Amino acid sequence: MNHTPTHIIPVKPVPVSTESVPSLAQTTCPYCGVGCGVDITMQQEAGNTVLTSLTGTPEHPANFGRLCVKGTNLLDTNSENGRLLFPAINGERASWDEATTAIAEKMVSVIKTHGPDAVALYVSGQLLTEDYYVANKLMKGYVGSANIDTNSRLCMSSAVGAYKRAFGEDIVPCNYDDLEQTDLLILTGSNAAWTHPVLFQRMERAKRRNPDMKVVVVDPRATDSATLADFHIALKPGTDAVLFNGLLTFIAENDALDNAFIQASTNGFTDALKAAADYSVSEVAKQCDIPEHEVLAFYSLFLNSERAITFFSMGINQSNSGVDKGNAIINCHLASGKIGKAGSGPFSITGQPNAMGGREVGGLANMLAAHMDIENAEHRERVQRFWDAPTIAEKGGLKAVDLFKRINEGKVKFVWIMATNPVVSMPNRSEVEAALSKCEMVVVSDIVQKNDTLKYAHITLPATGWSEKNGTVTNSERRISRQRGLLTPPGEAKHDWQAISLVAAKLGFESAFNYQHPADIFREHAQLTAFENDRERALNLSAFNHISVAEYDNLRPVQWPVTDAAKTGTARMFENGHYFTADGKARFIAITPRLPEQQTSAEFPFVLNTGRSRDQWHTMTRTGKAAKLLKHAPHATLALHPKDREALGIEVNSLVALDSACNTGEPVILPVVEDAQLRRKTCFAPIHWSASWGSNITLGALFNGAHDPLSGQPELKHGAVNLTPANFELHGQMIIADDSKLNIVSEHFDYWAKSVLDGGSTLRVASNRDVPTMARLLRGALPQAWVLTMMQSANGLVVLATHDKQLQFGLWLAEDFPALPDEWLDDCLQKDAIDAELQASLLRGQPDEAFLNGKLVCSCFSVREKSIEVAIAEGACSVEALGEKLKCGTNCGSCKPELKQILQRQPVLTAAVALTEEVVTYD
Template sequence: MTAMPPVLSKSAAPANKLVQTTCPYCGVGCGVDVLQRGGMTGTLSELKGSTEHPANFGRLCIKGTHLLETLDGNKRLLQPVVFGQPASWDDAIGVIAAKMAAIIEQHGPDAVAIYGSGQLLTEDYYVANKLMKGFIGTANIDTNSRLCMSSAVVAHKRAFGEDIVPCNYEDLEHTDLLILTGSNAAWTHPVLYQRIERAKLRNPDMKVVVVDPRKTDSTAIADLHIALKPGTDAVLFCGLLNFLANNNALDEAFIAASTHGFAETLAAAFEWPMARVAEVCDVAEAELVTLFNWFATLPRAITFFSMGINQSTSGVDKGNAIINCHLATGKIGKEGSGPFSITGQPNAMGGREVGGLSNMLAAHMDIDNPAHHATVKQFWNAPNLITKPGLRAVDMFQAAADGKVKCIWIMATNPVASMPNRALVEAALKQCELVIVSDTAAQTDTLNYAHIALPATGWSEKNGTVTNSERRISRQRGLVAPMGEAKHDWEILSLVGQALGFEDAFNYAHPAEIFAEHCALTAANNNGSRALDLGPLADLSVAQYDNLRPQQWPLNETHRIGTERLFADGSFYTPNRKANFVAITPRLATQQTSAEYPFVLNTGRIRDQWHTMTRTGNAPRLLKHIDRPWLSVHPLDAQALAVKDGDLLKAEAACSGEVEVILPVKIDDKQRRGEVFAPFHWSATWGSHAKVGALLNGANDALSGQPELKHGAIRLSPVAMQSYGLVYGDESLVVALQNAGYYYLNTPTTAAACIELADPRDPQSMVAAVLKHLPKDAQWATLQGPHQLSIVVTRNNKLVLAVLLADKPMDMPRDWLDSLYSGTELSPEQINGLLEQQPDEAFLLGKVVCSCFGVRENTIKHAIDEGNNTVSGLGKALKCGTNCGSCKTELASLIESSGAMPQSEAKEETSNDYAL
């Protein structure tokens, strides 16, 4: 008999399926392909960049490449917790609604606030904004996007009449001059940076200028690096406008037909001749001449700006100073030209679309515009639509500290770690009657202050849309079922809205319904008055929403697939349809140095980490490149402070109070003298003294409310430590020992837990503090002396714990420890090597440069010496740089420093294997 084919029942396991979603990190908005095995309750594998997504065409940076490694259920918040006790959702929602209602009744709606995040999806943002501004009746909803993009928002509105980024990513490939200012794109937006590398390789005549006080990885392809004095960016661009006017480089026809206010703006710029700009910016006049001539003579120019411009007490003016130069030359609304504000967060723009900041209404409509107010009130049928702006981020926490805000709901962000003036934020949360935190992580600095903790869905579970830096809407699709009892943020908000008595307005069953409502609101009474118009998407079915392809706004019946570039017709969104020049008077940073606080502090991101590491910290591979925070210090400053690499420095600011910040020194000749740099990702969750936010006082732009995070004033002093080292092994044992020393920092590896320790006592004096935490059911081997303490703990001859301390900083290879921990029984020689703190020679290969393949610095240097003196050659020999490409600029720098090839050739080679 011939066997019959099997009959598949309806309950058969789902087939493998390729699901396309969007990366949850920076504002590039890369498409991601994930293989879903076994449906929503199955597993995920084979994550890759989506080759057809127009934001990345298949490329992913190191963070995106390792997204699946961040989905650690053991570190998730999985159940509601109410006043320290596990609770049901019904009970949690009931308590929230009852307490919020009581606070509103007694103190008014402005006693309630929401602090959200650019990690929220547009649908989450929309429901939060609608609930607060339309129904509770307060505009006290702000987000960490206030720390990221709000200065650019105000600059856009002043110039264009609406918050509009006019450029698209293709423009980066078709420009003649690209100015990167306030942006280390090689680390913060690696996929776009690789596109820029490729564009320069295809067109060697393209000029790239990096304007940054530090020499960063982004300068690897720069024809010119202008290392200006921090905070003087507006001076530079006012000087450029003056130069353009004096050298016949103005587009007089465009100025006359399409702009307003040029005369007053030019009069202000005349205060900035070349010599004065050079003096104030502290750069060579010849460098300015080169840049200004390029901007004047090259037909196309893009100014690509980010946090270094925005995070300032005059960030709005800096943005407008940039825009002024593009308006004056007509280099806007054309291919390869325009001011390009690059967004820091994955959905900061989506949040702006729905009114997610406290000074916005919704759908790019304004609170103080009567017609807009009437449109939103009618559309929402809102009983309590707000009539005035609410509290911005810094002001919100100040109001909470002052007792004016009684309830604050924090969603998808960690403000205790990420906000400036940590002491104030902690005081605010202690003062609040009700602190609600919705998060994915079970442990953050902020959760320590939560009265109610709510488990929210994260990437791989969330289902909705995000908008990237080129106004492109993409779907972030649910790949697996929510872990534990986690719910979507829009779902939690809707339940609270219903419990507060607004059942009809928040009766959503699917994010497609919310998206449709949002799209319809953008089109309401629009008639071309606002660029944000998603009307054609307002009638999508759930199936069409689920299959929505990436597309740019504005959309209308003529351009149903979206508009790539705005302002091509010279028309803007002001009442007279002309762009506004804005006269700029540059101002210094508020947090100025003094005799007491002589160092300028700059903070920023690093390549492999994201925000406060609640996601990336779950992937030890992402700690291989840089596994600790640091202070970059110029060699001469280090000499004056009498410190060397690895020593610990205490940093203090006038606002830091009793919060101690201690960081290891990284001597860096790419740093200007008198200035230091620290990454902001680490926090108290990661170490005893890793609280960089405490060093910035919350000074912010009066127009945008964006805090000054690039220019603090601090003093530095060496910390007298006599013991340095690490504790490595089983997590429970390592955690028990983290307070054995004065200072600790969590630096986990791919195999085990690990903390670095430092203490004022010498190693011999640390014995008692360590021994009391060691397990009694194991074997110990010890080596003690005045300069060293080593303890190796084994069970059945397998390593479970190593305590390695010495009287000077050590750089113990983690790969060596991992090999011993993950291997078979330890030999006497291996135990002796641990006790002597002498790694096997094979592991003494320097820091990891390529995180994807674990390729270390000394291996790369050896390959260069053997003749692999191009980035592509290193990739063929070692595989480094051939996956995500994030390390290519560092590879080029190693080649350059070796003297193996001219710098220009190294630059060209950084992207020769990049293919769209």
């Protein structure tokens, strides 16, 4: 019998590549939840496979060839430099047998003494579905504890909770095509222009094709995404549920209810409407602190649009009431019938490449595999029987925040952390650090030698990374894609599923974890989704029940459910009005909005919001390796409204200290930038930089661990902080060619923050020591083989160090930060020799005119702000014209929103820009 689904296309064997014949492989980007297809050109050189070029896959339905700046530069982050290559026990190299034996013995000892709930796994949306499946199976079916949680808890668990309450199952009802078919696109809690740039480009294209399409951005700050908006609602932080409760009431009061749909396909409408009844337009305006006319305009747009998408992300989810906010949005779509049809629905977008794949296999502590419920005895029995497991977890496990609390309390004795960096990403950093320092055994599987979490590891295991990992991921529209292994793992690195299986075997479970290929795991996962599933669960991969290795290797992107009745997948859910609740009806949820927990006060008067930076990813263990990706934003910064900055007496680019009531360590220190689009008394900082990148970059310490009681998702969008100038006697800039010598120098400064250059590293530094002391310390710290040149004054110091006439080190210290262009300093580091003229320029801190072109805007073509302003002055009055002249915006497109903002800042050209954009829009 032929079980091959129609989307698996048999291919002829590809001849082995020779050194003169490149080959093409297709894989999936490892960054955000868009799930872009990537084409890789490979070449055999001296018997080794080399990845020579990378482009987007033209036929992949997630991106159709587009890639953002991070995806475009994947190959620049793929070196073995800094990779973790061998297992280690207490810092000493060990074999895999020794390491896995030690892990298994500790697990057995802890379970015997304290029970299975004293062990835990903390995993990641960076794992492939196959890794996730094996980890979940081991913990819940063989260890017998549900203490396996994931950093996806910090990303989209509130959306999961909202979908499950409303639909009976964790089902995203929309797909990417809906973004191009809608009449109204609402972006709420999402800066898609930076976080999901490829989808943002589809949104831009949709608006050009359909000028009547409206876009509303709901966000306390006007992000780059607001450049696409017809209007921006800058609501008070934390009041999203108020806004959507008001919309539900407005729909009912203006005869816009889809009564037939409500009657046939939903329950709970009366209670939900009653809970929202007090939220009139005026009350919403008051609580959200926005003008009434904006509320009315938004509500009227929703009512008058036949189709509407509400596209939401971390700004909704990362809240102490994130599930309620998600359900407040879903309520509006159910009430108006704007769901289950093209161009309509509540669309949660995930932040990681396989957050949804992890959800499919039970990666969260409150789930079972295959979308079954851990609290359901029938489901538990079914999964245990399918796995032929000796036990099954009988209750939900510890969610992320609670997990680290229990480790800190000594109740969890063993934790295995995979592919994530919780010391940086979790709130209440001091508690997480204390927990890991107390834990009897911390195992960390990772690809890097160093991050903030690894220093707490007793055992480290080298894992495979993108280009080596082999398996599947599921993107935000339920589309399963292959991430293919292209390169041989370096050193002794193993796939995460292999490491878990080795430990499982030493726990006595070898027969249940005897996988030889990821296809074996995927096949088992598919079979479990179909097992005793008579339309009870939407997640059904029965078409893959007998998938072969060859079919798996040639798997093409497909959206679940994938069954014999839907062999090519399912593009859109709920078109038939059937949901996956007990009675087949969707549920309205009565919502009572709650304020964020960390409220401002006289002592802590500023709201701190956090989020992503355009060119960086998570804790920068990959993107931080590419100097090109650090040029747009070399350091973490704190954005302030200009009037707040002036009131605090803080200059642009000066250092500011942030502190909060829960922070028990040193304040966070960041340089200040201005953002006139922020609400007053709010500030914004990016999440990516950490203690690996600077002396005072511990952002998570400012958040107290407040989290949603249902989802467990932490409130990372609303902290309460105070801001004070960070005063130092001396401020400086430092460059160094050899990163291995960085620590011996940076330790002599009271403050430092690093960035990467092509020729080495650059640091912003500050000190409370005087100039003679700094000069003496540096003489003792720098290698004796280097030739030092020092220029010292009462309030300043310049130090240059060369070796064989090449610049190795430079330092410029003064009362004020020198702000020398990184590009100039990088150029000097890369020169074969420093002549007398250049040395004189370095001593004076006087860069060449060519390096004074302002902030980098376009990372792909290194186009800077002043060049763009000159081009505008010469008549390039649109984004398209700037692209023709300078190439900016013509590759990944991530810089297009910023180009629009620069165009809008040129008052003389305002009319010309508007006219040009109108022509482009209607063309």
